[in-house]
Amino acid sequence: MIIDGRKVEKNIKIDADVVIIGSGAGGAPAAYRLAKNGKKVVVVEEGGHFTKNVFNGDSYEMVKLMYRDAGSVLTLGNTGILLPLGRTLGGTTTINSGTMFRTPNEVIDEWRRDYGIKTITSDLLKPYFEEVEEITHTMEVPWELMGRNNQLFAEGAQKLGLHGFPLKRNMKDCKGSGVCPFGCPEDAKQAMHVTYIPRSEQYGAIYYTYAHAEKIIIKNSRAIGIKGHFMKGKYGVEKSIYTFEIRATVVIVSAGAIYTPVILKRNGIGRHNNMVGKNLRIHPAAKVMGYFDEELSSWYGIPQAYCVDEFADEWIIFEGFWLPPSMLSIALPSFGKDIKKMMLDYNHLAGFGIMVHDSSSGMVKVAGETPLLFYNMNKEDLEKFRKAIRIASEVYFAAGAKKIYPPIFSLESINSPSQLSKIDTIKLKPDMLELSAFHPMGTARMGSDPKEAVVNEELETFDVNNLFVIDASIFPTSLGVNPQESIMAFSSYAADRIIARWDSLSR
Amino acid sequence: MKICKKKRRFARGFVCRTVIAISEVVIPEGEGIDVPLDKEELIEEVDTFLLLVGPLKRFFIKLLLWFINYLLPILFLRFKPFSRLSFETRYRIMKRIHDSKIFSIRGIYILTSMLILPYYYSRNNVLNAIGYPVNRFKSKSEAA
Structure with a gap:
């Protein structure tokens, strides 16, 4: 009842x-x-x-x-x-x-x-x-139910020889509505x-x-x-x-x-x-987005359907994600009219998530009935993100992306694989990463x-x-x-x- | 502003004026997606948001909006409330905040944009302009 x-x-x-x-x-x-x-x-x-x-x-x-x-x-x-x-x-x-x-x-x-x-x-x-x-x-996601963002990442990972697999999910008669969250x-x-x-x-x-x-x-x-x-x-x-x-x-x-x-x-x-x-511990996550010439219709299919675990022994995994426009709008590296322009490209954008097994930690304090969350990211986790962002960018370029939007403040976009070294050389600080955690x-x-x-x-x-x-x-x-x-x-x-x-x- | 004189629980007075002033620069008219922002509906949504976040966060959000409206312009040597500055000046101020290397300053943009952008990019006419399929599941919802 x-x-x-x-x-x-x-x-x-x-x-x-x-x-x-x-x-x-x-x-x-x-x-x-x-x-x-x-x-x-x-x-x-x-x-x-x-x-x-x-x-x-x-x-x-x-x-x-x-x-x-x-x-x-x-x-x-x-x-x-x-x-x-x-x-x-x-x-x-x-x-x-x-x-x-x-x-x-x-x-x-x-x-x-x-x-x-x-x-x-x-x-x-x-x-x-x-x-x-x-x-x-719980069952493995069939290829045909995967959102296109997953398929592209899987194709890119396979070209680079990275190990990956379809994720297991709790689902029954899934039609790939694309709005799981x-x-x-x-x-x-x-x-x-x-x-x-x-x-x-x-x-x-x-x-x-x-x-x-x-x-x-x-x-x-x-x-x-x-x-x-x-x-x-x-x-x-x-x-x-x-x-x-x-x-x-x-x-x-x-x-x-x-x-x-x-x-x-x-x-x-x-x-x-x-x-x-x-x-x-929050298992922090970041997203890497790629711009593709093809129309992706990423709103169809399961948004989180594929995982690349090649670097799991370094506690880095990659999992699919996609967001509807209302949620994506606050996660774009643009301002004002440029957000509108990027949103017009929505159908050409694919995204994939990075998750890091954190050695950083924080605490929950209480103010009245409200929790206050404090969390500091340490250098070890920061460097894991740097490596993971580079890998995810390589994968999307291998899959045919024309442009990458890494989740790093001041590095708005990467327009060719030759520019990927920018990720290696940028002086990275935790507050330069666009992070979320689930x-x-x-x-x-x-x-x-x-x-x-x-x-x-x-x-x-x-x-x-x-x-x-x-x-x-x-x-x-x-x-x-x-x-x-x-x-x-x-x-x-x-x-x-x-x-x-x-x-x-x-x- | 007439919209801000309407009785609401939280989004009234300087809260309403500041949100509208920010929204005009965060979602500039005409560029790219040519769908105007419904400011009255936005303020209703902000009112709901302020209800949902609870008293402590509500206090901080209102404090932040107060800071933006009354103190932030002074830091840019403008001696009028933010909501009374010209569009160009507001755009310049918010752009500099958005581009700031200091996260706590950039956070001002991030937090205020959370009040505005998700609302705008969830409206049907905006989604239509983007090409995102609207109301795919609406019939089910209406049945409920």
Whole structure:
């Protein structure tokens, strides 16, 4: 059952077994597994419930409905990075590109070596990944469904001998509508609102949308419930006078790596080592665009469909991306009339993304109810971007691009391969890169040492019993790949641990 | 400005005047795509945006617009509010901000353009001019 919090007209008190804050890749799989096991599960979600009936491909309208702060979340530091976050049922899975990767073995090894994490192994996670992939219909993108931007990059990479492959995505009957980040108009993308959430509803899970959790009720160092208020108005961003209180044996925070630390900090959790909000990794990304003579119609086909992983051992990967005009307009290296001229070339532009497994880190601080994000990019990551921009530019030239627009301030365009050396020689600083990020992680990290970590290997907080964190904030490092499948697998694993310990948790 | 006298929650007074003054230079009329900006609709959208971003960001955005309108011209030795400067002067000021090597100055352009450009480049007549297929999924939306 999904209840629209804007329509609730009384204060609500509920008793449940498990209450979950957040319905994204962290909250929904756990809700399903726990409900299936007979637990009474209540989920509160700050955003609204949207489906293919609403998704109309109008990116501007969809951003207002489903993106936190209308897509204007930014990091501060030695550069500014746009970090779009979901605020909708299904969380960011509803508005992402649908790319699925298992947690790389090297990353799990790194966690064991550097963070003392012993129980989490590739073998332990394997059945969870398999289940996630089955439920979400994870499959390889067929060539004919790829957006032209992907096909061109694949052709260029093949000419240069770079290894690449079609990405795996959670999709079923995909028609290549081309607007994945703004809600799939066919609901072909198997996000939480079409997979785990309806499955958990079948087992009695209740979802309250437009419900903002504020307080974790703690008694004798044990979480016993949450309190909050419903929202009102068209966009559900204003506080209603009506409140909720949900008492439960287990409280799970799955609000994502930016808002989970806000909730924990506001409730005084993690003071013992002051680690909540620290270790923010964002998996920064940049885009390289190429101008081609041919008409590309990049709006058809899956925008993120191909990956070049030739440099994955250096923690650089390339993945497709494309944006509708409203979003691309703020990412062009032009001003005034030149933006208009570039936009007239929209049908000739292709774009590809670069993602760097960051060794840089930042933190989430809290001002009232608002997170302030601080992130400084270090020289190592900066040089990775320089190398990646050069490679992506070479690939597009190899694919036939006439001009490249690198994401470097003061290097507006590169008109021939002979000018590529400009990328090597430019005195690069972090604030010269046009960056965005889509994968925040690490702000309530998992570990074996209570002095260094926020949650243990069962994802229960060291500070408060019966309080679990299940989302990307628990990852000790960046994953180096899109994290949604890892979050879903960890969610299922943590739910199994809760079920196994239920008697002791409810004592 | 008549548009700015209309009652709105956030986008009124200097906020409205400054956004309109910036929009005229960020989206100059006639060049390339010959679709005029609907300023009244833009201000309605800015009002919604200011609602969506919450109180803290709203405060900073309004502060930034206040800075642009009243203090920025002084730095360029112009002693009138930004919204009352000629188009050419406003264009020069914003272009210099856009081209600045200092990121925090360039950020002024980036943040203010986020209020204006996505709106303009989402309008149907602009999309038509670009060749982007409009309302591909509209029938479904209308059914909802």
